[in-house]
Amino acid sequence: MTRQRGDVVVETRGLCMHFGGVRAVDQVDFTLFDRELRCLIGPNGAGKSTFFKCLTGQLTPTAGEVLIRGQDMTGAEPFEVASLGVGIKTQVPNVFDGLTVDENLWVSARRWHDDRRARALVSETIERLRLGDIRKMQLGRLAHGQRQWVELGMVVVAEPWLVLLDEPAAGMTHEETFRTAELIEEINKTSALIVVEHDMQFIRLISRKVTLFHEGGILMEDTMDAISADKRAREVYLGHRA
Amino acid sequence: MNNGILRNMRPTFFYAFLGLVFMFAAPNVLQLFTIINLTTAIALAVLALSLALIWGYGGILCFGQVAFFGLGAYAYTIAAINFGDTTPAILVAVMITAAFAAALGYFIFFGRVSDVYLGVITLTVTLIFFSLIRRTSGPEYKIGKALLGGFNGVSSPPLNLPWDRSSFLFPEHVFYVAMAALILCYLFVGWLVHTRFGRVCVAIRENELRAELLGYDSRLYKLGIFTIGAGIAAIGGVLFCNGVGRITPDVFSLYNAALTIIWVIVGGRGTLIGPVGATFALFYLTSALGGQSLLNNNLVLGVILIVFVLLVPKGVAPTVTDWVMARRKKAPKRVRRRARPQTERME
Ligand SMILES: Nc1ncnc2c1ncn2[C@@H]1O[C@H](COP(=O)(O)OP(=O)(O)OP(=O)(O)O)[C@@H](O)[C@H]1O
Ligand SMILES: [Mg+2]
Numbered sequence: 001m002t003r004q005r006g007d008v009v010v011e012t013r014g015l016c017m018h019f020g021g022v023r024a025v026d027q028v029d030f031t032l033f034d035r036e037l038r039c040l041i042g043p044n045g046a047g048k049s050t051f052f053k054c055l056t057g058q059l060t061p062t063a064g065e066v067l068i069r070g071q072d073m074t075g076a077e078p079f080e081v082a083s084l085g086v087g088i089k090t091q092v093p094n095v096f097d098g099l100t101v102d103e104n105l106w107v108s109a110r111r112w113h114d115d116r117r118a119r120a121l122v123s124e125t126i127e128r129l130r131l132g133d134i135r136k137m138q139l140g141r142l143a144h145g146q147r148q149w150v151e152l153g154m155v156v157v158a159e160p161w162l163v164l165l166d167e168p169a170a171g172m173t174h175e176e177t178f179r180t181a182e183l184i185e186e187i188n189k190t191s192a193l194i195v196v197e198h199d200m201q202f203i204r205l206i207s208r209k210v211t212l213f214h215e216g217g218i219l220m221e222d223t224m225d226a227i228s229a230d231k232r233a234r235e236v237y238l239g240h241r242a
Numbered sequence: 243m244n245n246g247i248l249r250n251m252r253p254t255f256f257y258a259f260l261g262l263v264f265m266f267a268a269p270n271v272l273q274l275f276t277i278i279n280l281t282t283a284i285a286l287a288v289l290a291l292s293l294a295l296i297w298g299y300g301g302i303l304c305f306g307q308v309a310f311f312g313l314g315a316y317a318y319t320i321a322a323i324n325f326g327d328t329t330p331a332i333l334v335a336v337m338i339t340a341a342f343a344a345a346l347g348y349f350i351f352f353g354r355v356s357d358v359y360l361g362v363i364t365l366t367v368t369l370i371f372f373s374l375i376r377r378t379s380g381p382e383y384k385i386g387k388a389l390l391g392g393f394n395g396v397s398s399p400p401l402n403l404p405w406d407r408s409s410f411l412f413p414e415h416v417f418y419v420a421m422a423a424l425i426l427c428y429l430f431v432g433w434l435v436h437t438r439f440g441r442v443c444v445a446i447r448e449n450e451l452r453a454e455l456l457g458y459d460s461r462l463y464k465l466g467i468f469t470i471g472a473g474i475a476a477i478g479g480v481l482f483c484n485g486v487g488r489i490t491p492d493v494f495s496l497y498n499a500a501l502t503i504i505w506v507i508v509g510g511r512g513t514l515i516g517p518v519g520a521t522f523a524l525f526y527l528t529s530a531l532g533g534q535s536l537l538n539n540n541l542v543l544g545v546i547l548i549v550f551v552l553l554v555p556k557g558v559a560p561t562v563t564d565w566v567m568a569r570r571k572k573a574p575k576r577v578r579r580r581a582r583p584q585t586e587r588m589e
Contacts, residue, residue, distance in 0.1 A: 056455065082457035094455065096448035107445045110438055111457045115246065154456065 007034045008070070009162055009192050010055065015064035017050050024050040026216035028064070037188045039203050039224075040196045042213030043237050048196045049091050051213070052166050055194075056088050057081040068162070082111075087160030091167045091196070093147045097140035101131055101150050104139060108154040125157040129183070145172045152180070156187065163187055166196045181205040212237065247436045254432030257515045258425050265421035269414050277417045282485035283525040284420040287518045288427055288478030290505040294517040295431050296471035297506055299440060301447030302464060303357060306364030307475055307502050309371055312493035314339045314476025315483045316375070319398040324386035327407040328399060336476045343472030344465065351461040351468070365499060372494035395490030398483035420481045424518075427474050431514055434470070443467050497540070504543060508550050510557025520558065 010032040017025040025047045032038055040048045053059040055066055057078040066074045073081055082088060096104050105125055109118035126135050129149060139147055148171065155163060168184070169177040177199065184206050187193060197203050203210065203224060210227055212220040214236045220227055227233045269277055293307045317338045321331035346367065350360055379392025388396060401411045401419060411419065434440045446453040446460045453460050483489050492498070505524060509516030524543070531539050554561055 058451070077459070078451065078454040079457050079459045082455050088455045090451075090455070094449055094452040096445050096452060098448045099445065103441070103445075107442060107453070108456045110441075115438070154452075158456065 008032070009034050009036075009068065010194070011065075011067040012051075012055070013065045013067075015051070015054060015066065016062045017047075017054055017059055018062045023216045025054060025061070028216075028218055030211070030218065032192055032194060034192050035188065035190075037184070037193045037206060037208050038195070039207045039210045040194060040213060041198070041203060041210055041227075041237065042219075046213040047216040048213050049166055050216075052091075052164060052194075052196055055081070056086070056090075056164060058090075085158075085161050087155035087158055087163045087191075089151050089155050089165045089168055091170070093144070093151055095139045095147055095151050095154070098138060100138055101126070101135045101142075101153075104150055105153050105157045109157045112158055121157050121159075125153050129153045129156070145176050148172060149176065149180075152183065156183070159190075161191050163191050163193045165193065167198065168195065169197060169199050169202045177202055178205070247433065250436045251432055254429065254514070258429050258432075261421065261425045261428070265418060265425070268421075269417060274413060278413045278485065279529070281413070281417050281420045282482060283522050284417075284424050285478045285481035285485050286505075286525060287521040288424055288481060289475050289502060290509070290517040290521040291424075291427055291431060291514060292471045292474035292478065293502050293506050294509070294511070294514050295435070295474065296467050298511040298513065298517070299435050299447065300443045300464060300467040300471070302468055302471075303361050303503075304364045304468070304471070305361040305499055305503065306366075306368035307471070308493055308495075308498045309364065309368040310339050310343055310472040310475035311479040311482065311502075312368075312371060312489070312491075313342060314479030315398070315489040315493060316396070316479075317476070318480040319396050319483055319489050320385050320388040320390075322399045323388040323396070328401045329404040329407075332477075332480050335480050336473050339476035339479070340469050340473040344469045347465045347468040351464045354461075365496075368494050368499050369496065372491050372496075375491040375494065393491055395488050395492075397488045398486075400487070401484055416484045420485065423477055423481060427477060428514060428518065431474065435514075439463065439466065501543070504547050506557075508546065508554075508557055510559040510561070513557070513559040513563075516557050516559025 008031055010030070012028055012030045015025055015028040015030070016023070028051060030051075040051070042048050050059065054061045055068075055073075057073065057076045057080060060075040064074070065072060066076075068081065068084055068086065071084070073084075078088075096107065099107070102122060105122040106118055109121040109125075112118075113121065126132055129152070131146075131150065131153060134142060134146060139150060142150070148168065152165075152168060155165070165184075169180045172180060181202060184193060184195065195206065207224045210222065210224050211218055212227055212233055219236065220230060220233050222230075268280065272280070289307060289311045292310070293304065296302045296304055296307075314335045318328075318331050318335035321334040322328045325331055346364075349355075350363060355363065375390060376393045378390035379394070381389065383390040383392070390396060399410075401416060403409045403411070435444070442453065442458055443463050443466075445456075446458065446463055450460050453463075479489075479493075482493070501524075505521045506517045508524065509518065509520030524546070528539055528543070531537060531542055550557065556564070
C-alpha cells in the first residue's frame with residue numbers, strides 16, 4: 001500500500017465510552033491524516049485518555065467505530081492494533097521493570113525483525129536517545145523520567161508509521177521535555193502522531209493542529225493560537241493554566 | 243543469533259555437565275536402594291523444573307502442576323499396560339497431558355481469567371482428579387486391560403528397551419534414563435527461555451499490557467508455555483511411575499500440590515537450577531525426617547516455607563547470584579585503590 005500525505009490514517013465515528021452514567025467519551029468524530037502531528041488537550045477528566053484507550057484497544061467502546069487506515073479496529077485487542085505497526089505509549093508508564101533497558105528495546109524491535117537486525121536497531125536507538133549510560137540497568141531502578149524515556153525508545157525502535165503518545169512529557173525535567181519535543185518532530189518526519197499533553201509550553205513547541213476535549217466531546221479543533229484566542233476554550237481550559 | 247543463545251546458556255551447560263558427572267558417578271558410589279530412591283527424586287525434580295518454567299519465566303502461578311504430573315503418570319501406566327510396550331506409552335502420556343493442558347489453558351488464557359482464579363482453577367482441577375480417581379476401586383473401572391484401582395492405584399510396568407519390549411530395564415538403568423531425561427529437559431528449558439519465545443514470555447510476565455502494546459498476543463504465549471510445562475511435568479510423571487513402581491491418586495493431593503510450589507519458592511523463581519536443587523534437598527530432608535518421630539514432617543516444611551517467604555523471598559539461587567555479583571562489583575574497586583598510589587608515585 002503506498003502512503004500519501006492526504007490519506008486518512010485514524011478515524012472515529014460517533015465514538016462513545018460510557019462508564020455507567022459517566023460519559024467519558026461521547027459522540028466523538030475524529031480524523032487524522034498521514035504524517036499529521038496532532039495534540040489532544042483538555043482539562044483533567046475531559047476524556048482524553050479514555051479516547052486514547054479506545055483507539056489502542058485497551059477499552060471496547062460502548063458505541064461508534066474506530067478505523068485505522070480504513071480497517072475497522074473497534075473493540076480490537078491491543079496487540080492487534082500494535083500489530084498494524086502502531087507505536088503506543090500509555091499515560092501510566094508501562095515498561096518491563098525486571099528487564100534491562102537493552103532488553104526492553106529488544107523485545108519491541110524483535111516483534112518485527114530477526115535478532116541481528118533487532119540488536120542493530122536497539123543500538124541505534126540507544127545512541128539516538130542517549131541511553132548509553134544506563135543500557136544495562138534494570139528499568140525498576142531508573143528514575144521516572146528515564147523510564148518514560150525508555151518507553152519512548154520502545155516505541156521508536158519498532159519504526160511505527162503511526163504513533164500514539166499519552167502525556168509523553170509528564171514528570172520530565174525541562175531539558176528532557178525539550179528533547180522529547182525534538183524527538184517527536186523527528187518521528188513526525190516519517191509517521192503520523194497523536195500526542196495527549198497537558199504541558200502548554202510543550203504543545204507550543206510541537207503543535208500544528210490541536211484538538212480540545214471537554215466533557216467527553218471535541219470542543220474545538222484548530223491551531224494553538226486560535227484556541228488561545230477563543231473565549232470558550234479559555235474558559236474551560238486555558239483560563240486556569242496559561 | 244545462535245551464538246548469542248549458546249553464550250547465554252553457559253551456566254546451563256555447566257550444571258548439565260555436573261548432572262552428567264553425577265549420573266555416571268552415583269551408581270558406582272551409592273547403594274542400589276539409594277539409587278532407586280534417587281530416581282523418584284529426579285522425577286520430582288523434573289516436575290519442579292516444569293513449574294520453574296511456567297511460574298518463574300511465564301509468571302503463571304499454576305497451583306495444579308501435579309495434575310499434569312499425575313495425569314502423565316496415569317496415562318503412561320494405562321497405555322503401557324494396554325500396549326505391552328512402554329516406549330509408545332511415554333509418547334502417549336506426554337501428548338495426552340499436553341493436549342489436556344492446551345484445552346484447559348485455552349479457556350483460562352483466552353477467557354482472560356485473572357491470576358488468582360487461574361490458581362483456583364488449576365488447584366480445583368487437581369482435587370477433582372484426586373477425588374474422582376480415588377473412587378475407581380471397582381472392577382468396572384478399567385481402561386482397556388488396565389484396572390484403575392481406586393486409592394490403591396495401579397502398578398506401573400517398568401521401562402522396556404525401545405527395540406525389545408520383553409527386556410525390562412533394571413532399577414540402576416532406570417536411574418540412568420531418569421537422569422538423562424532430567425538433563426535433557428533442563429537443557430531444553432534452558433534453551434527455550436533464551437529464545438525469542440522465552441524472552442517474550444518473560445516480558446509478558448513483567449508487564450502483560452506492555453507486551454500487547456508492542457504487538458504480542460500474550461494469550462498465545464501463555465498458552466504455549468503452559469502446554470510445554472505440562473508436557474515436561476508428564477515426563478516427570480512417567481519417571482515417577484518407574485521410581486516408585488506404582489501410581490496412586492495421592493499424587494493429586496493438596497499436600498503434593500503445595501510441595502511443588504514450595505520447591506520453586508525455596509529454589510528461586512526465575513532460575514531453573516534453583517528449584518531442581520531445592521527438590522533434591524527437600525526430598526532428602528523429608529526422607530531423613532521420615533526416619534524419626536520427634537518432628538512432624540509437615541510442620542518442618544511449613545516452617546521452611548515461612549522462613550523463605552520472609553527471609554529469602556527470592557529463593558536460594560537468585561540470592562546467591564546477587565551475592566556473587568555484589569562481590570564481583572566490589573573487587574575491581576579494591577584493585578583500583580591499590581593501583582592509585584603507584585600512579586602517583588610515577589608522576
Ligand atoms: N474505568 C473507568 N471507570 C469509571 N470511570 C472512568 C474510568 N476511566 C475513566 N473514567 C472517568 O472518565 C472521565 C475521563 O477520564 P480520562 O482518564 O479519560 O480523562 P483525561 O482527559 O485523560 O484526564 P487527565 O488529563 O487527568 O489524564 C473521568 O471523569 C474519569 O473519572
Ligand atoms: Mg489522561
